[in-house]
Amino acid sequence: MEYFPKVEDIQQAALTIRQVSEVTPLTPSIRLSKQFGANVFLKREDLQRVRSYKIRGAFNKINSLSQEERRHGVVCASAGNHAQGVAFACRHLKIEATIYMPSVTPRQKVEQTQMFGEEWVRIVLEGDTFDDSYNAAMKYCTAENKTFIHPFDDPKVIEGQGTVGLELLEQATNPIDYIFVAIGGGGLASGLSAVFKNRSPKTKIIGVEPLGAPSMKTSMENNRNTELEHIDKFIDGAAVKKVGDLTFAICREHLCDIVTVHEGKVCQTILDLYNRDAIVVEPAGALSIAALDAFADQIKGKNVVCIVSGSNNDITRTAEIKERALLYGKLKHYFIVRFPQRPGALKQFVAEILGPTDDITHFEYSKKSSKENAPAVVGIELKNPEDLQPLMERMKANNFFGEYINDKPDLFQYLV
Secondary structure, eight states: OOOOOOHHHHHHHHHHHTTTOOOOOEEEOHHHHHHHTSEEEEEEGGGSTTSBTHHHHHHHHHHTOOHHHHHHOEEEEOSSHHHHHHHHHHHHHTOOEEEEEOTTSOHHHHHHHHHHHGGGEEEEEOSSSHHHHHHHHHHHHHHHTOEEOOSSSSHHHHHHHTHHHHHHHHHOSSOOOEEEEEOSSSHHHHHHHHHHHHHOTTOEEEEEEETTOOHHHHHHHHTSOOOOSOOOOSSGGGOOSSOOHHHHHHHHHHOSEEEEEOHHHHHHHHHHHHHHHOOOOOHHHHHHHHTGGGGHHHHTTSEEEEEEOBOOOOGGGHHHHHHHHHHHTTOEEEEEEEEESSTTHHHHIIIIISOTTOEEEEEEEOOOTTSSEEEEEEEEEOSSGGGHHHHHHHHHHTTOEEEEOTTOHHHHHHHO
């Protein structure tokens, strides 16, 4: 029998989790509303106790365990936010937990998980992706006879995440036309679908995935739950190779649409939220807002909610976030520049080749005394994308141009 969450069970979940979960605010975004000519609201799940909505499903599931299951302890796998929810819940309920996380998980998320769980939690870093950690966790769980707390493909977890939908209906003063929600495994989107199908069926729920990890979109196109062979792990909170069987069945039937957003666009959204709205989000937390551009015509004049799903970002990733945003906006470009081995060549390049607002942000030079020209890898930041072609023409005209490497991914990753 196919599973579909009952609103009564989600209401019960809301009662269960209120001892640990905040009712997060639904706040209007003046900037986004003006930009899109719509009434745009942000559901601030980044303000939860564990800085993401994951506490809802994790606590609802763990609180439902029998005394025997609690005594044996629990296991989970997570890229970070579910781990923190499980850790918080286990400390609150005094249940031992073993938490598997990918080895590439930002250190901030690992440290936060340990902080929330204290002595009740043991963290194991395993593999490069969520799926690697999941497989290791399941093997350990079976061997040690412990209960696995799935991050998304579990009825109690889905019902816990669905409590976000109940809060939205209570907080919104007008009917909601669109909800944009990030999809990793699909638990939150599934819970929202159950609430709004029952209480507000005209509301259109749009799922948003990273371009480099479109597991739900691919599964829908194939009409079967499909595991991706390779994914881009940058948006770690939404990068899974395969969504849940339960969540796939629910989202396939009840999502209005599902779209992907380029990782670079997400990075620019993170920077805009920080610089213009003083909101700190993680990459997955920015996905829903980053998708608005693709629906600019449809949402004009409508009531729109974006779920800001989490704020567990590591400050050490800021440089990479800025770099990806600039590359996506065609404002950062890398070249192999061939400098003549004569005095004043670099001075000429700066004075005559660069435009008045161009800036060198990366420079690696290797002098070869036996050659007429010596190559350098040069990164240049532009003020406008249109400045690229004139720059390249000046480089060629003055015999500085060697190779443009932005569009050569293998060479680009090796050199930069």
